[in-house]
Amino acid sequence: MPRFAANLTMMFGEYAFPDRFGAAAAAGFTAVEYLFPYDFPAEFIAEKLSEAGLKQALFNLPPGDWAKGERGLAALPEREDEFRQSVKKAIDYGRVIGTPLLHMMAGIASPDDPAARIAYRDAVAFAADAAGAEGIGLVIEPINGRDMPGYFLNDFDRAVEIISDLDHPNLKLQFDIYHRQVMRGDVLTALQEMMPLISHVQIASVPRRNEPGTGELDDFRVLRELDRLGYQGYVGCEYRPGGETVAGLGWLKGI
Numbered sequence: 001m002p003r004f005a006a007n008l009t010m011m012f013g014e015y016a017f018p019d020r021f022g023a024a025a026a027a028g029f030t031a032v033e034y035l036f037p038y039d040f041p042a043e044f045i046a047e048k049l050s051e052a053g054l055k056q057a058l059f060n061l062p063p064g065d066w067a068k069g070e071r072g073l074a075a076l077p078e079r080e081d082e083f084r085q086s087v088k089k090a091i092d093y094g095r096v097i098g099t100p101l102l103h104m105m106a107g108i109a110s111p112d113d114p115a116a117r118i119a120y121r122d123a124v125a126f127a128a129d130a131a132g133a134e135g136i137g138l139v140i141e142p143i144n145g146r147d148m149p150g151y152f153l154n155d156f157d158r159a160v161e162i163i164s165d166l167d168h169p170n171l172k173l174q175f176d177i178y179h180r181q182v183m184r185g186d187v188l189t190a191l192q193e194m195m196p197l198i199s200h201v202q203i204a205s206v207p208r209r210n211e212p213g214t215g216e217l218d219d220f221r222v223l224r225e226l227d228r229l230g231y232q233g234y235v236g237c238e239y240r241p242g243g244e245t246v247a248g249l250g251w252l253k254g255i
């Protein structure tokens with residue numbers, strides 16, 4: 001059975017963010033992930049983890065102005081300075097919190113824009129170097145265009161191409177099963193082919209992004225395949241509970 005991390009951005013919404021750590025531990029989780037810790041001091045988050053006896057699996061770099069629709073800075077050439085500061089901020093947080101992985105969002109930009117492509121490639125290399133110097137892995141995640149219209153990295157093959165071309169020892173793929181199923185399907189074959197490049201996985205049912213086992217895909221079959229392929233990383237439970245979070249955790253017993 002894979003190791004699961006509760007995603008505290010989506011799960012345990014019954015509680016204020018700082019209280020979600022204790023709630024996840026009480027529900028049996030031993031690790032957590034979330035999108036962004038930056039509303040709180042890094043030391044405060046580290047304390048919450050330690051109090052709850054949890055490990056951090058991953059969080060994201062600052063994405064720009066989320067409320068205004070920004071979804072990362074990496075592919076935005078005119079934001080390079082801000083992007084580099086965001087890398088520093090994420091690493092500073094990562095050092096205190098003790099995360100093994102950082103996810104770098106690409107931003108809203110056309111994947112066909114040559115300037116965005118160059119900026120993104122440079123940004124990935126820069127962040128992989130900087131995070132690697134601190135012993136933190138960098139991951140990139142293809143995201144489907146229905147949930148995030150206009151997102152630059154909207155294709156798994158392109159993510160694989162970038163990772164393979166850069167061939168950076170500190171750069172890997174975040175494989176979100178939900179996004180893969182929405183974009184292309186063919187989940188098992190993609191996992192088999194991409195496994196050497198994957199260092200983080202996330203799961204949710206399709207199409208509603210609820211608990212695994214409640215959608216069109218046989219999520220338990222997919223989780224067994226991760227075991228069969230020898231996947232050692234965390235599986236982030238990045239789903240919106242259909243009702244109360246703990247009441248919906250029965251799926252974990254079905255594995």
Ligand SMILES: O=C(O)[C@@H](O)C(=O)CO
Nearest residue numbers: 035060103141143176238
């Ligand atoms: O799948 C997602 O949406 C997340 O993993 C993320 O990092 C950006 O929202």
Ligand SMILES: [Mg+2]
Nearest residue numbers: 141176202238
């Ligand atoms: Mg995801």
